[in-house]
Structure formats: structure tokens, C-alpha cells
Amino acid sequence: MSLPWCNFTKAIVRQIPSTLAGAALRREEPTSPIDLSRARTQHDRYVKVLRELVETVVVLPPDDAYPDCVFVEDPAVVCDRRAVVCNLGHASRRGEAAPIRDALRRLGVSCFDMSSDATMDGGDVLFTGREFFVGLSERTNQKGVDFLATTFSDYPTHTVSVKDSLHLKSLLSMAGPSAIVVADTPAGKNLWQQIVQSAAHQYECIWVPDEKAANCLYINGTLVHRAEFPNSVKIFESLSCRRIEMSATELSKADGCLTCCSLLIT
Ligand code: GLY
Numbered sequence: 001m002s003l004p005w006c007n008f009t010k011a012i013v014r015q016i017p018s019t020l021a022g023a024a025l026r027r028e029e030p031t032s033p034i035d036l037s038r039a040r041t042q043h044d045r046y047v048k049v050l051r052e053l054v055e056t057v058v059v060l061p062p063d064d065a066y067p068d069c070v071f072v073e074d075p076a077v078v079c080d081r082r083a084v085v086c087n088l089g090h091a092s093r094r095g096e097a098a099p100i101r102d103a104l105r106r107l108g109v110s111c112f113d114m115s116s117d118a119t120m121d122g123g124d125v126l127f128t129g130r131e132f133f134v135g136l137s138e139r140t141n142q143k144g145v146d147f148l149a150t151t152f153s154d155y156p157t158h159t160v161s162v163k164d165s166l167h168l169k170s171l172l173s174m175a176g177p178s179a180i181v182v183a184d185t186p187a188g189k190n191l192w193q194q195i196v197q198s199a200a201h202q203y204e205c206i207w208v209p210d211e212k213a214a215n216c217l218y219i220n221g222t223l224v225h226r227a228e229f230p231n232s233v234k235i236f237e238s239l240s241c242r243r244i245e246m247s248a249t250e251l252s253k254a255d256g257c258l259t260c261c262s263l264l265i266t
Helices: 036-053 091-106 142-151 186-198 231-237
Strands: 010-014 057-060 076-079 082-087 109-112 126-127 130-136 157-161 172-176 179-183 204-208 215-221 221-228 242-246 263-264
Touching: 010 036, 010 091, 036 057, 036 126, 036 221, 057 091, 076 091, 076 126, 076 263, 082 091, 082 142, 091 109, 091 263, 126 172, 130 142, 130 179, 130 186, 142 157, 157 186, 172 186, 172 215, 172 221, 179 186, 204 231, 231 242
Parallel strands: 010 057, 082 109, 130 157, 179 204, 221 242
Antiparallel strands: 010 263, 076 082, 126 130, 172 179, 215 221
């Protein structure tokens, strides 16, 4: 099935600032420090893969004042050439939105700024092409959900409660037009139950044993997934779609994942 959502033509990414390794937000201290050079090599490959999959990739320069600015998914939610520009849930990240808004406008996307009492990180928003699921989390509040629901009122918006992870998409992501890959963990199972209870459409669930493997990119028929988790890779290998494997060990140490590093535009 071909949904307009599956036909991305453009992507926005942002290079990694030199402050990432020391100052990016993280829920837990990683067992080894972030290797900045390796992070940049892995990110370069990510951008190269995006260039294979969409026509235009806009690469924004980094800003050392914002250690998390590589995670461009969080400052905006784009759908059908409209974008909600978020008040990011963590105060240290608020300034990341302005250059993203400018880049979106240059690409012809209409931007809608949230009211000041609303907060949202794009990592809490799963768009399936038919409906939105938005995680109420440490970063996203009900007013943020309400703003998104009003802006994209042509689609249903459902709220789910995110516990034990940073974002909704830390535990699940789209893996096909009707398929959602979900971490086979108590938190992932809880989210999947909430989705099944509220969804207007029926989705296939692809369970993966590794939490960090549950965040994939599904772009124009290709599934981009993490390479570092052999048991989850076996499950991806059994799917019939085209696949690209990718390592993201370093950004992962700052709770980054594959969807976090791009904004996709149809
Ligand atoms: N390090 C990503 C975030 O916490 O927003």
C-alpha cells in the first residue's frame, strides 16, 4: 500500500557539535564516554544513506551552545508539508527550534509555533500515515498534544503514557506502511497495549528483543535499522522489505536513535 507519508523527498539533518560528548543530555551515564570522532563518522554514514533514499538532504551547521542539536527530530513535527514547531521539553534545548523553523520554511513547509505553556519533543510523536500517537512523557505535556491535534486535525491523535523511557519512539517506530517495530520489554509491551486500545487502524507488531533496535527509519520502502544487535537483526532479516544496517553506538550513549537525527518531508 502506498501512503503519501511513505514518499519522502527531503530530509533535514544537523551536524554534531563539539559539545555533544561532554554536555548532551542523557538519562544514565554511559559505560564508556562518547567518542566524538566515531559519532561523526557514524553520522556521516547516516547522511550518506539518507542521500540514497531521498532527493534532497539539507545539512545544517552545528551550534556548540546546543549539545543536543544533532537530534533534529525533536524541535518539529512535520506532516503533509506543515510543521508544528515545538517548545522542547528540556529548557537547555529550546534554542534548537529557530534554525529548524527557518530550514523548514525554506523548503516550503508552513510552520505553526506552539503556545508558550505547551511542550513537546518530536521523539514522542509517532505518525503512521493514518493517525498520530503522542507520548505524554517527561518532555511532552497535554497542551503540546492538544496543539498538535488541532494543527493536524485531519488525522486522529491518540495519547499514550510514556514511562521508563525518554521518548515514545525510544521504544517503537514505523517499520512499514502498517507495521510497527516494538521493544519486547515491559515498557514496550505496555506502550503496544495502549496503541492497540486506541488505534483506528490495525497494525502488525514486529517485536525485537533489544530496546535500542526498536527505533528504525522506514523511508520510501527501505527499512534502516541498527546493526549492533544480532538477535534483532535476525528478525529484520526475515522481513521482505529492502534493508540497510547502520551503527549508532555513540549517539545512542546520549539517548539518540535513528529517527532522532532527521526530519523527513514528503
Ligand atoms: N539527549 C537527547 C535528549 O535528552 O533530548
